[in-house]
Amino acid sequence: MDTFQKDLFKGKVLFCTGGRSGICYTITEQMMRLGCSAAIVGRDAKGLEESARALEKSSGGKGRCIATSADVRDPSQVGRAVEATIKEFGKIDFVICGAAGNFLAPISTLSANAFRTVIEIDLLGTYHTIKSTLAHVRKSQGSYIHISATLHYRGVPFQPHVAAAKAGVDALSQALAVEEGPRGVRSNVIAPGPIGDTEGMSRLTPKGSNVEAQIPLGRMGKKEDIAQAATFLFSPAGSWITGSVMVVDGGESHIRAPM
Numbered sequence: 001m002d003t004f005q006k007d008l009f010k011g012k013v014l015f016c017t018g019g020r021s022g023i024c025y026t027i028t029e030q031m032m033r034l035g036c037s038a039a040i041v042g043r044d045a046k047g048l049e050e051s052a053r054a055l056e057k058s059s060g061g062k063g064r065c066i067a068t069s070a071d072v073r074d075p076s077q078v079g080r081a082v083e084a085t086i087k088e089f090g091k092i093d094f095v096i097c098g099a100a101g102n103f104l105a106p107i108s109t110l111s112a113n114a115f116r117t118v119i120e121i122d123l124l125g126t127y128h129t130i131k132s133t134l135a136h137v138r139k140s141q142g143s144y145i146h147i148s149a150t151l152h153y154r155g156v157p158f159q160p161h162v163a164a165a166k167a168g169v170d171a172l173s174q175a176l177a178v179e180e181g182p183r184g185v186r187s188n189v190i191a192p193g194p195i196g197d198t199e200g201m202s203r204l205t206p207k208g209s210n211v212e213a214q215i216p217l218g219r220m221g222k223k224e225d226i227a228q229a230a231t232f233l234f235s236p237a238g239s240w241i242t243g244s245v246m247v248v249d250g251g252e253s254h255i256r257a258p259m
C-alpha cells in the first residue's frame, strides 16, 4: 500500500465490472485509498450497494463509490451503468473488465447454453464494457485493465468455456491497444494465478489439492498482489505499457510437473 504515493489517483474515476467482491473489489479498494472514486458494476444490486458503502468506509472517505447494477451480457444495461457514472462523476479514467462466471465441466457434458453463458459474461461482457466506455476513456486519455487467466496457456481440463473466453479477452485487449494507442488510450491484461480466499478459487480447486507445490514462489496469491499490479499499470509508471499481458501468478504458469 505504501508503495504508491498516497494521492496517486486523486480526481480519477474508475468503472469496474465485477467490483462487488473478490479481486476486483480489492483493486477498487486500493485505488480508492489512493484517492480514486469508483462505480462498481454487477448483477446483485443489494450486494453492490453494501460493497459500495464498505469501500467508502475502508478508503477513509478519500474516494466515493456508487453501485450501478447491470448484467454485462446486456449492452443496454452496461450503457445505463456508464450513464449513471458520468452523471455522478462527469468522466471515466480507468476501466476494469472483471465480471466473470465459472464452473468446472468437461466438454463432453458441457451444454451449448452453458458454454455460451460463460462466453457471454467473460468475452461479450468485456466487449460491451469497452464499447460503452470508450468515448469517455478517449476523452480522459485513460486506460483499461482486463482480468483474464493463465489456464488457456496450456490445456487445462474442465474449463474449455473459460479458456476460450479468456483467450478472446486477451486478443480483444491487444486489438484495443493497437487501435486506440494513437488516441492515447492504453489497454492491458492482468492474468492472475491461483488467488486464495476468492469465490473462483474455492469453486475450482478440488478439495485436498496442494496448489502451493505448483507455485515456484511457494504461496498462493493474495488479492492485494493483483491490486498492486493494477495500480502500477494504471499509474504514470505504466504509461508506456499497452497491449501487454501481465501474469501475476508466483511463477505457476511456468512450472511443468516432472514426467
Ligand code: HXC
Residues within 6 Å of the ligand: 100, 101, 102, 103, 104, 105, 111, 112, 113, 114, 115, 117, 118, 121, 148, 149, 150, 151, 162, 199, 200, 201, 203, 204
Ligand atoms: C455445469 C452449469 C453449471 C455447473 C451453470 N451451468 N452452472 N453447467 N456445471 N456448475 C449451466 C446451466 O446448466 C445452464 O445450461 C447454463 O450454464 C446457464 O446457467 P444459469 O445458472 O442459468 O446461468 P446464470 O444464472 O446466468 O449463471 C451463470 C454463472 C453461474 C454466472 C456462470 O453459474 C456461476 O457459476 N456464477 C459464479 C460466478 C463465479 O464463479 N465468479 C467467479 C469467477 S472466477 P443449460 O444447458 O442447463 O441451460 C473466474 C476465474 C477464472 O472466472 C480463472 C480460473 C483459473
